[in-house]
Amino acid sequence: MTTKNATIKDVAREAKVSVASVSRVLNGLGGVTPATQKIVREVATRLHYVPDNAARSLITGRTHTIGAVLPDLYGEFFSELIRGIDLAARVHGLHLLVSSSHDGAEAAAAAVCAMRGRVDGMLILSEYVDAAFLEHNLPDKLPVVLLDSPVKSARYPVLNIDNRAGAIAMVRHLVEAGHQQVAFISGPKTSFNAQQREKGCRAAMAKHAPGVPLTVLDGNFSEESGYRAGQELLGRKPRPQAVFAANDMMAIGCLRAFKEAGLNVPGDIALAGFDDILISRYLTPPLSTVQVRIADLGRIALERLAGLLNPADKTPASVETLGCDIVIRESCGGKAGATVAPSKLRKSPRPLRT
Amino acid sequence: MTTKNATIKDVAREAKVSVASVSRVLNGLGGVTPATQKIVREVATRLHYVPDNAARSLITGRTHTIGAVLPDLYGEFFSELIRGIDLAARVHGLHLLVSSSHDGAEAAAAAVCAMRGRVDGMLILSEYVDAAFLEHNLPDKLPVVLLDSPVKSARYPVLNIDNRAGAIAMVRHLVEAGHQQVAFISGPKTSFNAQQREKGCRAAMAKHAPGVPLTVLDGNFSEESGYRAGQELLGRKPRPQAVFAANDMMAIGCLRAFKEAGLNVPGDIALAGFDDILISRYLTPPLSTVQVRIADLGRIALERLAGLLNPADKTPASVETLGCDIVIRESCGGKAGATVAPSKLRKSPRPLRT
DNA sequence: GTTCAAAATGTAAAAGCTTAGATTTTCGTC
DNA sequence: GACGAAAATCTAAGCTTTTACATTTTGAAC
Incomplete structure (x- = not known):
């Protein structure tokens, strides 16, 4: 490429045909003689012609790009998520625009x-968006898939x-392994995931260890907060028999x-965690945890979005739930090696209204 | 947003001014009465007007987007790299388009x-690109920064x-701690990083343990290959006193x-590794390793690229090198806690031609 | 109330592409 | 060789914005 970029007109002139034919x-639209096709392709190659995306988007209204809005790129969770999204996007011929690190409603x-006008659809994972926010900030027709979100809307699919x-499966395992006195290290109050994990933990305790009080310590998903919770627990009398951290990093700190x-x-x-990040299996002892198939989460979300990109797709919005298995290693004293509860993807019918 | 997107014409009509004024x-170009400004802004807000990026790019030739071409998103190295890039991009008001997982020259x-026409500049980390490749596939003026690349070109800055x-610092430490018999687990032959690490290791052995043979085992940066190398080493007589793996994941397998x-x-x-991924400090024993400031690498690369985006920037292409420190934990038997060799960013003058 | 420069505003071209609709070519028939 | 339908090809509008240039308005000076 030694001169300025060739345009479709250059190709047309050089091939002695009209721009329409080029x-x-x-674009493989047909209605062109094989002979003409050959010439055009040759000239296009010779001129290193690549269509200008801006001009094309301007007229087609499509960018073949999807946007991923995430709170942060830090940590294995998000890196795996992006990986799953990227892999699936490649399969669908979509580009991936990432935007992260906005830790407030305005930033989101x-x-x-x-991203408006830059993408054909969006994957959003953010604590700060609710249905109202989306309706105010997004074009009507823009396909959106929400991740880890409490939103129940007739318009936005959620995964x-x-x-x-x-959490229930893990608590059950802990109790059945003989650990009735459980302490739970919670995640940030604003995180939907963290809330659900705590709820599951409470529900399971009520069911499997009725009457036994559950100790709950504050955490924020960081290793440091897990460490503090662990120290705090050391002083407790009686000391709990098991600690269940709302994510693996806090379990590591603990x-x-x-x-x-x-x-x-x-x-x-x-000790048990939640997420099954890569580190967990290399700890001493290897950490029992709840395995979240993060890359799958990204892949499935993207596939849902890719479906929505096709205007013919009239699948109604629904809330899907990706099941997770518990993987028992050595940190919780049960017999290691087991993987319980075959994972499943549940799909609830679209809830009415919001 | 309940109707189709407003255009600049809608705003102009509604505000009773021309599109030029809008x-x-x-765009804050001035030359407009405060009164008119007020009206325009109000109407724009009311109509939820957001300029169409495609149209804007078409005419300005800028997308305010940079592309990152990476071999894979897997593992902590790339996730940290992207994180550094993303953070810096945000600061510079740039969007980030990622493209990964192309494991061949054609895919790259x-x-x-x-990405041509979608981005204002590119960050490329790939084994498959050399100067010739770039000159053939990239528009002349497109700013590009290469990462971890052997390319020496007058046109492309490299970081x-x-x-x-x-590697030299680590080997030196190992030898000085009394481990003269060193085994090195190499990375993939095609990786520039892996090659350099091996070279450094050999050079350091020649210097600090002259005459002592260096055992080199093949690896490919995966945990599994490190495990195999470790097993292989177990059978060797005499067994080496120290093992230096070309990355942390292989050290973990070992x-x-x-x-x-x-x-x-x-x-x-x-045992010692290279990279200082997050896991390393949580191993038992914590792994001594060479710390690569990966997020910094991404940040610096993006900043270099952002500079190039400004056409006024005439800084010649150069090869910059980001220094790394060794961090001594417990796995290599030295006194733990030390961080040696203050990191530095070296900058060599642009090599002539290539 | 003119005049004139400066400020404000407007007009229209341009960017590169797709596509509807117009026009031309092709080719089998008679 | 004239006809007409089908196939191939072309013309030109339109997508939305920025911006050079043209035009109008403003307001101070006389």
Whole structure:
């Protein structure tokens, strides 16, 4: 490429045909003689012609790009999520525009607006968006799929993790392994995932260890907050038999606190996390946790969105839930190696109204 | 937003001014009465007017988007890299289009071409691109910054990690800690980073343990390949005193093999990695490794690119190198806690031609 | 109340592409 | 060789914005 970019006119002139024919050939619209096609393709190649995306989008209204709005790119959760999205986007011939690190309603709104006209659809994972927000900030027809969201809307499909079932399965396992005194380290209050996990934990305790009080400590999903919770727990009398952290990073922090205090896990105290991030299996002891198939979550969300991109798709909005399995390693003292509860994708009918 | 998107004409009509005035107001070009400005802004807000990016790009030739072409999104290295890029992009008001998972020259070429016209500049990290490739596939004026690349070109700035110095520092530490018999687990032959790390290792051995042979085992950066290398090493007589893996994931696999064999690390054998991924500090024992400031790498690369976006910037292409520190934890038996060799960013003058 | 420069505003071209509709070519028939 | 339908090809409008240039308005000076 040594001169300025060739345009469709250059190709047309050089091939001695009209721009319409060039367009038809390059877009495979048919109605063009094989001979003409050959010439056009040759000239296009020779001139290194690549259609201008801006001009094309302007007229077709399509960008072949989808946007992913995420709260942050930090940590394995988001990296895996993006990976799943990216892989699926590639399959569908879609480009991926990512926007992250907006930790407030205005920042999220700005991110969403900045994407208007740049994308054909959006995947949104944010605490700050609710149905009203979306209706105010998004064009009517823009396909959107929400992730990890409490929104119930007739307009927006939602894809959630089955946090509740995952938490219930883990608590049940803990209790059945003989640990009735459970402490739960919660995630940030604003996180939908964290809320659901806590609810599941409470529900399971009520069911499987009725009457036994559940200790709940505040956490914010960071390793540091797990460490603090672990220290706090060390001083408690009686000490709980098991600790269930709302995510793996906090479990890791908690484990650090226990180790520093000379406590043996799982001998002295059992420990479990949530997410099954890569690190978990390499800890000593390997961490029992609830496995979330994060990349799958991204892939499924993108596929749902890709469906919506086709205007013929009239599938009504629904809330889907991606099941999670518990994976029992050594940190909670049960027999390791088991993977319980075959994962499943549940689909609830679209709730009426909002 | 309940009707179809408003255009600048709608705003002009509603505000009873010309489109030119609307454009001037919204772009802050001045030359417009405060009164008119007020009206225009009000109408724009009322109509939820957002300029169409495609039309704007078509005429300005700018997309305010940069593309990141990466081999894969898998693993912490790339997630951190993207994070650094994204953060910096946000600061510069740039959008980020990611394209990954192309594991061949054609796939990389396709990715690069598909981005043409969609981005104002590109960040490329790929084994498959060399200067010739770029000149053939990229528009002349498109700013590009290469990461982890052996390319030496007058046209493309390159930003590398100082793999060599990092490896040298680690080997030196190992030898000085009394481990002269070193085994190196190499990365994939095609990886520039892996090559440099191996070279550094060999150079350091020649210097600090002259005459002592270096055992080199093949690896491919995966945990599994590290595990295999570890097993292989178990059978060697004499067993090396230290193992230096070309990345942390292989060190982790190697550690697993040693643990399974009942070997004590660092008591029976010392172990070190490269990258300092998050997991490393949570291993038992915590892994000594060479710390690569990955997010910084992304940030610096983006900043270089952002500079290039400004046509006034005439900074010549150069090869920059981001220094790395060794962080000594417990896995290599030295005194833990030290961080050696203050990191630095070296900048070599642009090499002539190529 | 003119005059004139400066400020404000308006007009229209341009960007590169797709596509509806107009026009021309092709080719089998008679 | 004239006819007409089908196929191929072309013309030109239109997508939305920015911006150079033209025109109008403003307001100070006389």
